[in-house]
Amino acid sequence: MDLINEKFLELRDRKEGAHIAHIYYGDPNEEFSIKLVEILVKNGVDMIEFGIPFSDPIADGPIFQASCERALNAGITPIKCINGIKKLKDLKIPIIVTTYFNIPYVIGFEKFLEMIKETGAEGILIPDLPLEEAEPYLKMIREKDLHLILQVAPTTSNERLKRILMNASGFIYLISLEGVTGSKLRINPSILKLIKDIKAQSTIPIIVGFGISKKEHAEIIIANGADGIAIGSAYARIYSKDLKNPYRKLFEIAKLAREIKIGCINGYRKRL
Amino acid sequence: MDLINEKFLELRDRKEGAHIAHIYYGDPNEEFSIKLVEILVKNGVDMIEFGIPFSDPIADGPIFQASCERALNAGITPIKCINGIKKLKDLKIPIIVTTYFNIPYVIGFEKFLEMIKETGAEGILIPDLPLEEAEPYLKMIREKDLHLILQVAPTTSNERLKRILMNASGFIYLISLEGVTGSKLRINPSILKLIKDIKAQSTIPIIVGFGISKKEHAEIIIANGADGIAIGSAYARIYSKDLKNPYRKLFEIAKLAREIKIGCINGYRKRL
Amino acid sequence: MENGKFGKYGGMFVSEVLIHALLELDEAFKKIYPTDEFQKEFHELLKDYGGRPTPLYYAKNFSKLVGFKVYLKREDLLCGGSHKLNNALGQALLAKKMGKKRLITETAAGQHGLATVMAGNICGLKTEIFMGIKDIERQALNVKKMELLGAKIKPIKTGAGVLKDAVSETLREWAACSRTTHYLMGSTVGPHPFPTIVATFQSVIGNEIKKQIFEKEGRLPNAIVCCGSGGSNALGAFKPFINEHGVRLYFVEGGGENLNAENSAAAFQIGSPCVLHGSIMQAIQDKWGQIKPSKTRAAGLNYPGRGPEISYLCEIGRVKACYAFDHEVFNAVKFICKTEGLIPALETAHAVAFVLNHPEEFHSDDIVIINFSGRGDKDIETILRFFYGFN
Amino acid sequence: MENGKFGKYGGMFVSEVLIHALLELDEAFKKIYPTDEFQKEFHELLKDYGGRPTPLYYAKNFSKLVGFKVYLKREDLLCGGSHKLNNALGQALLAKKMGKKRLITETAAGQHGLATVMAGNICGLKTEIFMGIKDIERQALNVKKMELLGAKIKPIKTGAGVLKDAVSETLREWAACSRTTHYLMGSTVGPHPFPTIVATFQSVIGNEIKKQIFEKEGRLPNAIVCCGSGGSNALGAFKPFINEHGVRLYFVEGGGENLNAENSAAAFQIGSPCVLHGSIMQAIQDKWGQIKPSKTRAAGLNYPGRGPEISYLCEIGRVKACYAFDHEVFNAVKFICKTEGLIPALETAHAVAFVLNHPEEFHSDDIVIINFSGRGDKDIETILRFFYGFN
Ligand SMILES: Cc1ncc(COP(=O)(O)O)c(C=O)c1O
Numbered sequence A, B: 001m002d003l004i005n006e007k008f009l010e011l012r013d014r015k016e017g018a019h020i021a022h023i024y025y026g027d028p029n030e031e032f033s034i035k036l037v038e039i040l041v042k043n044g045v046d047m048i049e050f051g052i053p054f055s056d057p058i059a060d061g062p063i064f065q066a067s068c069e070r071a072l073n074a075g076i077t078p079i080k081c082i083n084g085i086k087k088l089k090d091l092k093i094p095i096i097v098t099t100y101f102n103i104p105y106v107i108g109f110e111k112f113l114e115m116i117k118e119t120g121a122e123g124i125l126i127p128d129l130p131l132e133e134a135e136p137y138l139k140m141i142r143e144k145d146l147h148l149i150l151q152v153a154p155t156t157s158n159e160r161l162k163r164i165l166m167n168a169s170g171f172i173y174l175i176s177l178e179g180v181t182g183s184k185l186r187i188n189p190s191i192l193k194l195i196k197d198i199k200a201q202s203t204i205p206i207i208v209g210f211g212i213s214k215k216e217h218a219e220i221i222i223a224n225g226a227d228g229i230a231i232g233s234a235y236a237r238i239y240s241k242d243l244k245n246p247y248r249k250l251f252e253i254a255k256l257a258r259e260i261k262i263g264c265i266n267g268y269r270k271r272l
Numbered sequence C, D: 001m002e003n004g005k006f007g008k009y010g011g012m013f014v015s016e017v018l019i020h021a022l023l024e025l026d027e028a029f030k031k032i033y034p035t036d037e038f039q040k041e042f043h044e045l046l047k048d049y050g051g052r053p054t055p056l057y058y059a060k061n062f063s064k065l066v067g068f069k070v071y072l073k074r075e076d077l078l079c080g081g082s083h084k085l086n087n088a089l090g091q092a093l094l095a096k097k098m099g100k101k102r103l104i105t106e107t108a109a110g111q112h113g114l115a116t117v118m119a120g121n122i123c124g125l126k127t128e129i130f131m132g133i134k135d136i137e138r139q140a141l142n143v144k145k146m147e148l149l150g151a152k153i154k155p156i157k158t159g160a161g162v163l164k165d166a167v168s169e170t171l172r173e174w175a176a177c178s179r180t181t182h183y184l185m186g187s188t189v190g191p192h193p194f195p196t197i198v199a200t201f202q203s204v205i206g207n208e209i210k211k212q213i214f215e216k217e218g219r220l221p222n223a224i225v226c227c228g229s230g231g232s233n234a235l236g237a238f239k240p241f242i243n244e245h246g247v248r249l250y251f252v253e254g255g256g257e258n259l260n261a262e263n264s265a266a267a268f269q270i271g272s273p274c275v276l277h278g279s280i281m282q283a284i285q286d287k288w289g290q291i292k293p294s295k296t297r298a299a300g301l302n303y304p305g306r307g308p309e310i311s312y313l314c315e316i317g318r319v320k321a322c323y324a325f326d327h328e329v330f331n332a333v334k335f336i337c338k339t340e341g342l343i344p345a346l347e348t349a350h351a352v353a354f355v356l357n358h359p360e361e362f363h364s365d366d367i368v369i370i371n372f373s374g375r376g377d378k379d380i381e382t383i384l385r386f387f388y389g390f391n
């Protein structure tokens, strides 16, 4: 029962690139976050990165910083987040829990993994836990049948890339740019080369994230060999324009999700 | 023809202490200064210290500082002062020109002396020209038949006192206190002792100045052996209260002058 | 100290994007720092530009009143007015030799920002300073100085608009430009190798103290007292004494108004181990691991985290973690003004306050060294407002 | 130099009331200054409290741009931020040994007042500072610092409310209290023995320069450039070089806006010999000998007189009297900020401006020393207002 793997197989069969959406849970409240995930999934999102808000999200740009701040001000806690994941069980899609390392560090890493496992989530992605710092925990994660999603970046050396790929599980998350989430994407040759390099060394699915906001981004990236894209700030940007009643923005979000999915499909088909 | 000497002889005959008044010429205008001197002389002043205003009168307190400032702002110059002295000729009293050393220094000391001499004044008193600095000029002053009035103070050492007295001429000016003109006088034993010390060494008349503002001051000082007193700020204080029309204050000034003179007379008679 | 770890503290907890920059820096530091060329340039700048060695001043009037010998290590006399230049010159020189074109950094009191733009100008590097809007407001003089020196100031409005937020923002900026830009970390915090690099550059303080106290007293001191948040001036002073077990080491944090979590910066009193800004350290956080803003009147101590090495040294008991409250600090300012004619930085005054208020820690034959980390020019308004309630 | 005369300059032109205090001071200085005890205490304070020796810094970026070697003598690093402490410590120590209980002095930029209260506190003497109300306004930071250190500030409203008026007022006050109080004269001005005492205490600057330049270059410099009004930092730097005829000495006055008498402080350009504040010196006056107020944006140069010794040295041609205009000075501030990361005092920036604007005076193989007399913290507002016209 590895939902991530199943999902990639299913998408291959459907000849589609994967559409992964990142949300911070509890922004601006839990009820909205649940509704948001449902809408996303109904409109072409294949997996969810489920973010537990952190006070100092150093890998995030202004949009997700504001998300975290709003969620924390509204009283979100890691326990509420974990309960929130459970509410998504019926959607039957793979969930990857994302958060900064201090959250599991303070709860206790093993206890945190157990709580995650219990929710039915598939894995975790911790942007400030690079391979070296993750090493003491790799065995523990594997034993709990969870994926630790590792990241690579345009600045990653070949030597490290090799080591990361050796330890990668679920998929590899390729950070598209030097910067933080929500930055402006410019698709440059170095990303495309990195996709090639990874493909030359590994069969693990490649997800490209950071800065993706348009159908065309997804299309080019997937056409060039990636297995999917991750998108987050682009959705949060929309509802954060109407925080009094973010539900009014769900229609617009659904529309973007469908477009992105079309990009994922078109991109995949171009490869064929 | 030494008016100072004559005046002291005359006063001795009349059994009176000397009443010397200091004014800054041109404060607030020349016309008033002339009138002021006339009133003073008519009301018991025996000699005039005729002040040429200076921009930085470091031996003067606030009242005379303001005097200098007003006179200079009204356009007074040393030449105008010298012409002013000439206007006082008819009063036939001894005039001592006082100013700070920079005024004669810039005009040229010899030239300055000649100009003073020409006005008919008897001597000069320069508060920032102590004996040591005066020495190069002593001969020149003597040759022009002018007095250089030297000062002594409560802080003057015995050794210096001796040297000052050896060079004194006209009278000796005893600074009554440690401070500046217009300070509050407190008649303490050290002044009285100083008067005694001077009398033991010299026959030169002793004038005590700085801080004198009342009949009683003059009386005590002269009763204790001084030959007279010098008073200045006390008169300027009166007219500076009505600068719009200082003439209105001349009556009050005349009254104080008469009182001071009574003090001078009473003091002298007490000695007898 | 393997891999930048000090016991459980330290590490390199950053996004993959930044790993290469940290590895590059670690390697460059190990390669360049020991060279004769670097040592010569660095020590010449410290001496001729910075004014090193700074004096070790026997504070006679102060000593008489407290009843034991107090020496002040005069980092306030260092160019720029605090110990910060030691580190800034070292890193700027390193950055230049690494081929970087630009420096970025964060600052709270402004002392580190000032030191950075000075060092940047000397080395021909552009400088951009990230500063919380609240700190910009309360350290206005230093902001003006940095601007005059040509630094670009980037006001940080996120969070509480203080140091913690500025550090986060600088790390984000660095992720976008690390190939051409060096993040000139201002204290012994952040991911490896920063804590080690900063402590190394600052250890010039302690090395001088050791030499100077031997010259003056012929023996080691009994105690060294330093203020701190990240810990750079303290580690700089402590380093050469850590194995001298007869020397007591005191680290004084910002107690703030009181030790309630909302009013203090005393992370050793009210904090716990935490992953913040790239490393594991002692920090103030809630039970779920959300970092809490610290509070103290001294901008330079207003950081919720203690660097990994000082966290470790306090944990093992080699360094005693202490604190001083705001009102004690202001009174200490007045005390040292009157006795020694020196206006200390509010940060520095924490160390002075501790010495004044803890007679039980010192004996009459003790020799106590206070690291006088900075001068108070930047704090004059705050100090006067405290005492006279107006500006 | 007999009797405090330098050629026609100098002397003791004060009221008889003050003569005894000057004679007492002269005697005490001659007796106490050469003793081992005094020398030891004085030099220990200079070193451990003041931070001497101050560095002689080779300004590489600056040098490259002007085309010859420029060294900065870093008096800005002296405790308090300017050369003034050298003299203040010396005189305060002397006053203490003379049994005085209190120090009075005047200040313009506030640097000397600051140095005086520091020295006073160290020596246990009360301090009262006379300051023109205009200077109080424009040097607000230093006023606050002096107050915090416990000095009483006496605002002087007479005249133009600037230094000249404050000096007069301090002399008046001294006449009333000279038995218990020392007038700690702030520059090489005033009646004998002040000019000699101040120059003696300040000559530590030049003695260090001589030693340092030999260490660095193995030879004498070609030129030394100092700003000045009374002349204390300049004489301090020049003294040991006066008989070294290969060393050109430049004295840079405050040119103000232009050389019209109403807009300048350049007494060597528009002044003449004059008796002011107790001695004969070069000063700005009208044709009748009334002293005129000087004008320059640098409070510390805003004095119409030049001390007797510098007046003499300029008259005989040993020192070249120069000036810099306000706008040149502000541009010099910016230049040295950018090249060397240092914010100079506006006074100091006059020397920098002269070097920048008079290439004809220097050759490409010259070694030029600028006496960097103070730091610009006190002038930040003025400088920013000049460039940005606000705040
Ligand atoms: C004068 C002074 N002392 C101490 C500190 C605290 O820094 P650290 O803990 O790195 O020594 C600062 C920080 O700005 C400071 O300006």
Ligand SMILES: Cc1ncc(COP(=O)(O)O)c(C=O)c1O
Pocket (backbone or CB within 6 Å): D082, D083, D108, D109, D110, D111, D112, D186, D187, D188, D227, D228, D229, D230, D231, D232, D233, D234, D299, D300, D301, D345, D347, D348, D373, D374, D375
């Ligand atoms: C920094 C600085 N430089 C120079 C001067 C001028 O004084 P002097 O002519 O005595 O050197 C002052 C006076 O306040 C000053 O503060």
